[in-house]
Amino acid sequence: xxxxxxxGNIVIHSASDFDIEHILECGQCFRFYKIGEKNYRVIAQSxxxxxxxxxxxxxxxHTTEEDFLHIWRTYxxxxxxYSAIKQxxxxxxxxxxxxxxxxxxxxxxxxxxxxxxxSFIISQNKHITHIKQLIEDLSKAYGTYxxxxxxxxxxxxxxxxxxxxxxxxxxxxxxxxxxxPYIIDAREKVLKGEVDLNALGDRPIDDAxxxxxxxxxxxxxxxxxxxxxxxxxxxxxxxxxxxKRVMEHFYFNEETKINLIHDxxxxxxxxxxxxxxxxxxxxxxxxxxxKRKNSMET
DNA sequence: AGCCAGGAATCAC
DNA sequence: GTGATTCATGGC
Numbered sequence: 001x002x003x004x005x006x007x008g009n010i011v012i013h014s015a016s017d018f019d020i021e022h023i024l025e026c027g028q029c030f031r032f033y034k035i036g037e038k039n040y041r042v043i044a045q046s047x048x049x050x051x052x053x054x055x056x057x058x059x060x061x062h063t064t065e066e067d068f069l070h071i072w073r074t075y076x077x078x079x080x081x082y083s084a085i086k087q088x089x090x091x092x093x094x095x096x097x098x099x100x101x102x103x104x105x106x107x108x109x110x111x112x113x114x115x116x117x118x119s120f121i122i123s124q125n126k127h128i129t130h131i132k133q134l135i136e137d138l139s140k141a142y143g144t145y146x147x148x149x150x151x152x153x154x155x156x157x158x159x160x161x162x163x164x165x166x167x168x169x170x171x172x173x174x175x176x177x178x179x180x181p182y183i184i185d186a187r188e189k190v191l192k193g194e195v196d197l198n199a200l201g202d203r204p205i206d207d208a209x210x211x212x213x214x215x216x217x218x219x220x221x222x223x224x225x226x227x228x229x230x231x232x233x234x235x236x237x238x239x240x241x242x243x244k245r246v247m248e249h250f251y252f253n254e255e256t257k258i259n260l261i262h263d264x265x266x267x268x269x270x271x272x273x274x275x276x277x278x279x280x281x282x283x284x285x286x287x288x289x290x291k292r293k294n295s296m297e298t
Numbered sequence: 299a300g301c302c303a304g305g306a307a308t309c310a311c
Numbered sequence: 312g313t314g315a316t317t318c319a320t321g322g323c
Contacts, residue, residue: 127322134320172319178318217305241303243304281304
């Protein structure tokens with residue numbers, strides 16, 4: 001995408017397939033704050049970035065051309081042609097056509113593998129607002145101070161090393177509950193090299209997933225999320241309660257086992273499965289599709 | 299107040 | 312192997 005440098009900001013005048021609200025609120029990441037309408041503060045890459053959008057004009061505030069080219073362009077996945085992806089998905093069926101049209105500004109962020117691993121371990125059986133809170137508390141307790149903006153202190157997400165002093169009771173004090181030993185097991189296996197997060201991108205997908213699932217508290221869904229959001233493995237299809245509901249609602253018309261949904265989608269969507277999942281998830285959650293009172297209607 | 303949350307481990311058969 | 316129960320915590 002074409003950009004200009006303007007008074008210390010990076011400005012993209014004609015962003016395509018980009019909606020900062022869709023990107024951040026679609027459930028793939030947790031470390032962001034809404035400042036105003038289409039105005040967000042993002043904590044990533046050991047940095048704080050403020051993003052504003054007005055129609056097709058996107059402003060990345062107080063950043064350099066070098067950071068844009070080497071960090072944010074990759075992080076926001078700006079080199080990928082999402083029009084082509086949406087076109088292919090939209091042709092597959094009418095429901096996907098609705099999802100990609102309604103949530104047309106989604107892009108899959110290229111996030112840190114370790115951060116997604118711990119974040120999605122924490123995410124299990126929790127509402128997104130609470131997940132965000134826990135991750136924030138964890139960062140404040142163990143991360144590195146970045147800066148203070150508008151009177152708020154911001155911290156990086158702690159590395160495995162930075163978490164090495166944490167004991168189970170320390171994590172429980174942060175209210176992560178039964179996930180405390182899971183986080184510790186993830187830290188141990190990563191620090192000892194028993195699980196190599198850097199290898200996830202290159203290995204056969206089944207091997208990579210099996211590796212992740214040796215960590216306590218990492219099952220099929222969390223492993224898929226780490227592979228998709230933290231290792232750019234777009235052929236996976238994480239099935240959570242929302243994806244299960246929307247798939248039942250649109251494709252199966254009855255209660256369906258997670259495994260069946262997962263295998264069906266991976267086969268049907270192929271190397272676009274991860275993208276399909278994200279459009280469907282955000283679409284389903286936003287419109288509460290398949291939830292109780294709406295279930296199995298229309 | 300009770301139900302649910304971007305699930306997974308554990309136990310019962 | 313499948314199905315039910317348990318796990319901690321907060322929001323609604």
